[in-house]
Amino acid sequence: MSTATKPYDSTLQAALLLLPTAAVLVAFLYYPALETFRLSLYETLFLGQRQTWTGLGNFVSLLTSDVYQYSFLVTVAFAAVVVFGTLGVSLLIGYLIFSVDVRSSVYLVAAIWPYALPPAVAAILLNFILHPNLGIFTHYLELLTPFTLDWFNDGPQAFAILAVVAVWKQLGYNIIFIVAALSNIPEILTENARIDGVGRFRMLYKVYVPMIAPTMTFLVIMNTIYAFFSTFPLVDLMTSGGPSDATNFLIFKLYRDAFQFNSLGLASAQSVILFVVVSILMYLQLRFASGYGRYGG
Amino acid sequence: MSDITIQNLRKTYDDVRAVKGIDLEIDDGEFLVVVGPSGCGKSTTLRMLAGLESVTDGSIAIGDRVVNEVPPKDRRIAMVFQNYALYPHMTAAENMKFGMKSASEFSRDEIERRVEDATETLDIAHLRDRKPKELSGGERQRVAIGRALVREPDVFLMDEPLSNLDAKLRVQMRAELLKLHRDLETTTVYVTHDQTEAMTLGDRVAVLEDGRLQQVAAPQELYDYPTNQFVAGFVGEPAMNFIPASVRQRGDEHVATAPGLSLTLPAGSGLDGIDDDGLTLGVRPEDVSLVSNRAGVSESFTAEVTVTEPLGELLLLHCRLGDEEIRVKVEPRSRIAAGDTVELAVDTDRLHLFDSDGDAVYHSSVPEQETESALAD
């Protein structure tokens, strides 16, 4: 951008305009973040009122702890399932909506509303619908298939159920982007394919998906961040990390260590590790965002 | 056989009547250009030909087959779009192959051969492995044409294929398209809103307005004998001057009069029985001239120059004649300034008369006239 379009050059005014934002960011983001780094080097009790220097001790004990390793593992697995589950389902629904008539905002709104769905509500609703004993879904599932839902006790099932809830909640967000990206594909490409007689499905995976690859990449990153950070309410309200730690995701473990088991230092060390995870994801996003040119019409 | 017969073709969108009944025959091997102002229904017509748009009424036949209900892929047509419609993630070669591969009726070798041929014909063999974004506009359009070529269609349909190119490139691609058509002799329907393109490319030009065909004719015929005022005004730059006039029969002669102007019309078809007030006299800017340049012109008239536009090779005068403005092309180095009064005369061989409906009732020259030719040998 040309500097020439900048009509004002009072540094003082600029500083004043930026001040409120900067102040909030420093006070509530940067300072606590730095403090997290500091605390991660201490062992603490009772919400940080007792602190003992341990250096990298927290990290060592995390990295050598079976529980933490397992937690890391299930989180990564969960993220993978959520990311690709969400993408797959959203792609399907998005493509259907796009194929019919994108302007129909009735369909669109009916498909994207889960964007507004609070994770806590999503958790509670499905907790009930899929309740092992009371759930109506469970009831019919068990009636119609030999399958029994027992996710209060069955780790893999609990994992799967949380994934379903997480995917459900995230569908709206993904559909928004996929429909928008598909709509940005010039209509003539579709028409050209019609003249050539390219099938709908072939068109999807040979043309549309590659063409919306930047959006898909973006969604992979956003969904990963979501799976890592925003699924806390699901765990808290549905499984509390269980059974057998099958849903003891990093974020939940962090919360529990910090606010239930009072190990703030240990929790801070986990925050630091999460920070590394976000940083990597963000870096990847930037890499990919600049790697793909945006396809114009 | 790939001539096209269009009968009473109509297209209605919910409340818009885009095409209002077109009858047109396109010969096998012909290059037909459809031209008209924006929104006149050019694309709609072409898209019905392609099968991308359903036909509301009427019929389209390619060869002997009525194709109204034939899906696009079975019409043996290929289409070239304005913005190329290349798949951005595929190389040039992949773009050309993609459609054929989907059709699955072609062998690998056949596909390779055709792509080979097409890239050679279009001189883009070296671009095969580039993606669209690594190509210039002209190269992209060439690849798009290549993609149409490989299908070896009976009919090419092109919707403003050059209008995304800059002026220089457009002129160049125009020439190339002509050469290509001369080589392949595939029936081509070409849509444009640019009259220069229409004139220079078409074997025949179809002028469309408001969903109706106005005239279908060879380019020069269109220029010289427009069938109505719309065509007369649409073709030619600057546009033909239109002067409201009345024509009176005086003995054998017909005289056209307008404020500040009185012209004896050369005898010609259509003059019989005309004795009318609500007529419009049409004369092109280059058919008006300064009197001093034409010796022995009796029926001159004067007009005041309001604006002069030196265009280098000529000087365009905007003159006030009665209440009308007329444009006159004169010698570039004429020393004429705004505010001057000039004496003008018209080339009476190039006069046109339109009635109140806009239909041409009279052209002062006769269509079949021979023009002197300057052929050496």
Place this chain on the structure above:
Amino acid sequence: MSDITIQNLRKTYDDVRAVKGIDLEIDDGEFLVVVGPSGCGKSTTLRMLAGLESVTDGSIAIGDRVVNEVPPKDRRIAMVFQNYALYPHMTAAENMKFGMKSASEFSRDEIERRVEDATETLDIAHLRDRKPKELSGGERQRVAIGRALVREPDVFLMDEPLSNLDAKLRVQMRAELLKLHRDLETTTVYVTHDQTEAMTLGDRVAVLEDGRLQQVAAPQELYDYPTNQFVAGFVGEPAMNFIPASVRQRGDEHVATAPGLSLTLPAGSGLDGIDDDGLTLGVRPEDVSLVSNRAGVSESFTAEVTVTEPLGELLLLHCRLGDEEIRVKVEPRSRIAAGDTVELAVDTDRLHLFDSDGDAVYHSSVPEQETESALAD
């Protein structure tokens, strides 16, 4: 006084030298058009005049005052932009008032009066309360001009104000701008990349290329006596034909030869001492003609027609002459087809010679020559 004096003006962006030293005087009340290809520095120059861009080197004076350091709002200029730059959420009238209100040196009444005046002048009073999106392109541009008008500036700066309009409207607005300038006589600097616009609008035209002024002259002078090959090629459509040629002195006469062509050059300034190989002969398409049309021409030559483009009022031939392609404008109704061989001659009064640096060394006619005029009275 609102003449403008530009001295050795330069602009360097980090690593781009956009303007490389311009000297230019613009008279009070003059309409100066700056023309040149994309990226040549036109906008940059204009923006430095406006104060939107700082000056790297050199000086700009408006009237007697060097304005290099004067903020834009104090330069008494107004600017009109290509994309109108209207605030989409304000009505036409609000758009016109907004800047003045901000300046706060104008009373309410004064503002009202000026807007009234401007809307009247531009005939847009009925559009006052419409928002930009309810206006057509031409109307928007008129409002934008109105906004410039109300400031009653000493200088109008316009950056391609018409290039967003369609062809018809552009021609019409062009005429209106000319009339407006005739009424107001405000010094105007007008930037365009369109040579037609430059020719028709400018009292003088400044041709810019690659950050350097190539020529500043009245339009017809530019067309007839380009100072270099760039200007010669840039002005005129289709462009001047350039044929590599060598010139030999034979006794008193100078003869230019090129493959298939030999021309005796009329005496003229610049021919003295020329006896050279690396020259370029320039001749415009309309200055080449079919021989049969010009009686008694001795130095004719033949060429093969490769493409014919009927343009209605004329027929453009692309001909092969030696290894060169030359374009020739001939009678529209000539029966010439691609593949024919034609006999051609040039108008020896309209020849140009350029040296290997591209500088014009010779024009066959003399600048100060009188042209016969066709004035009545």
Place this chain on the structure above:
Amino acid sequence: MATETDTTNIDARRLVHRLPDDVLLHGGIVFSILLMASPLLLAVIMSTQSTTEVYQVTNLGLGSKGLSNYSDALVNYDFSTYMLNSFVMSVIVVVGKVTLSLFAALALVYYRFPYERAVFMFILLTLLLPVPVRIVPLFQLMADLGWTNSLLALTGPYIASATAVFLFRQQFMGISASLVEVARLDGVGPLTFLFRVLIPMSRGMIAGVCVITFIYTWNQFLWPLVVVTDKSSQVVQVGIRYLQGSAQAGLTQWGLIMAGAVLALLPPLVVLVVLHRPLLRTLTIQQK
């Protein structure tokens, strides 16, 4: 404009006829939409049922309690308080964030000042610091400030955001440079420019940011859970958590819980439905 993508602004010609498989497509969509909505529909039904009715698993009729589960949740289980808290929190964050971000974006886009890039990076880098990365010290900070259980704690950490600044910056940069230059030629002051030009021209974007922010804030769970210990200051998302413990005659009151869940979902849902257009446009810009 490249930004006007999508969904809301699609060429009328997209209505190309695709009849043959239309029915199938529509069927597919309706099916997936219903499947997606089914938990919510069931919840709405169950929210009208009494505990006994809920426990008859296959009872899918509207229940005998009508809306009384809702009034029960609102009155006896303090949902009216939680909803109000959530609402106040969301509105404060929306207004605060939009205001602060507009100012910041104004400075970033239209001011020349030293270290512009660094300042922008400073703001942007906070994307790396989601709540979980700093939750422990943030809680301690709130405790030290004595802000726990207050709106300050609920809203403060959300009131400035890289995303909003980024979006407004993007929006401002998308405003034609010539509009800015016109203002410059006229000598228009920064605040006049902000209020008379930028804000009116960014209404869509502002609406979009408001929607995103409202939904985001309303849906917060972890932070209120940590920083609010006093129930009367709690927000509705955490309020749901309290309902989970309610039991009548030994049985969990699922009807009541469903009513609470529906209540907690309603405001963001309404906002989404009403303002989905600006939301869609804004979100797709965020991608870049």
Place this chain on the structure above:
Amino acid sequence: SGGGDSPTQTGGGSAEQSGTTAGSSGAQDVSVSFWHIFGGELGQTLEDMASEFSQQHDGITIEAVNNGGYRQNLNQSLQASRAGDPPGIVQIFEVGTRLALDSGSFTPVEEILPEDKIDLDDFLPSVLNYYRMDGTLNSMPFNSSNTIMLYNKSAFEAAGLDPESPPRSLAEVRQAAQTIVDQTDMESGISWPNHTWMQIEQQFAKQDQVLVNQENGRDGRPDQTFFNSEAGRSVYSWWKQMAQDGLYLNPGIEAWGEARQAFLTQKVPMLWDSTSNIVSMQSGAKENGFELGSGYLPTPDGANTGVVIGGGSLWVPDALADEKKQAAGEFIAYVTQPEQQARWHRNSGYFPVRQSAIDRLTNDGWFENNPNFSTAFDQLQDTEDTPATRGAVMGVFPKTRSINEEISVSIINDQLGVEEGLSRMDTQVGEALAGYNGNYDGSE
């Protein structure tokens, strides 16, 4: 330590005023919040008590707030104390005692009790002893419970079992379970929430096995646990087998509601439950049309050294203003009055903690008429006083429960062997203990 620097703490001034608090219409109202953990009827009872008290005591308003579960109450009150804005009275579960004490966030309750209104000698010693550490009573026992077994008499009868003699040993439980599953259309034999309180804490006490060293943590900070002991193995082997054979319906970790629901909706005939819930279980049984029976918590071989006190006690944060502490003390004294205790018992099933309340109930014939209520009480009275039945004390007890419950899932799902799982509990809890102790000592 925590909360000491609270800005709300005022000096002697408020102590003077506090003399006039009780019964007088003091100028300023003291409002004290009381965070409890009950929803439903129990919550209602507490709220009634609070408002009755507030009415009787001018100038004091007690606001009873249901603040979720025990864990939440403990954590939130620590958080709130840390933030200097603590509640007035907090109900904390028995296993949070050490942690609450170590946190330094609370005032020993005996310091604020109005001495004239309370007679500590009237309290059951077994209960007081649980909450008395190093000779100080830190919190006031209020809702005390233990685990009993509820069973569906109607189902027993239908299966041909004696509805009046519930199984006492785990083997008998298995037999009864098997019989009922075979004879009736019940889904499974028994259920209880996966909650160490029942399957470990009570079972260990019954078998006279301490959980941790240092005399179950009462003689010093423990650093070793004994989950992988004979007591543990016998319970877990039985449990695992029950689960594998489909005789145990697993409702989930600490899933009280689900377990009760399975029992009330007659999916299982037996339930291990807290005595605290007898009232609602009785009405639930009636609504679902069966007769409720109750018995001691069965153990391997029917061993019965006794039970540990469960439930919660009332704590008063240290950061509270003095007049609020005073008011809190008044309220605590009020709810432990014999008549309130009796009422509380009748409405819940928590046994009264005062002898005089028990006497009153006995005299009214309450226990005779309500045998299910007496079961819990009898079980308590049958308890021998040993380190095992006095209950374990450790700072990481809440975390220990989480660890053990997670591992329990793996054991009964057969992902872990019994020994393997129990020794994993020992390891993980051992690590937690070490971390806690190290840290605790380090900063003292």
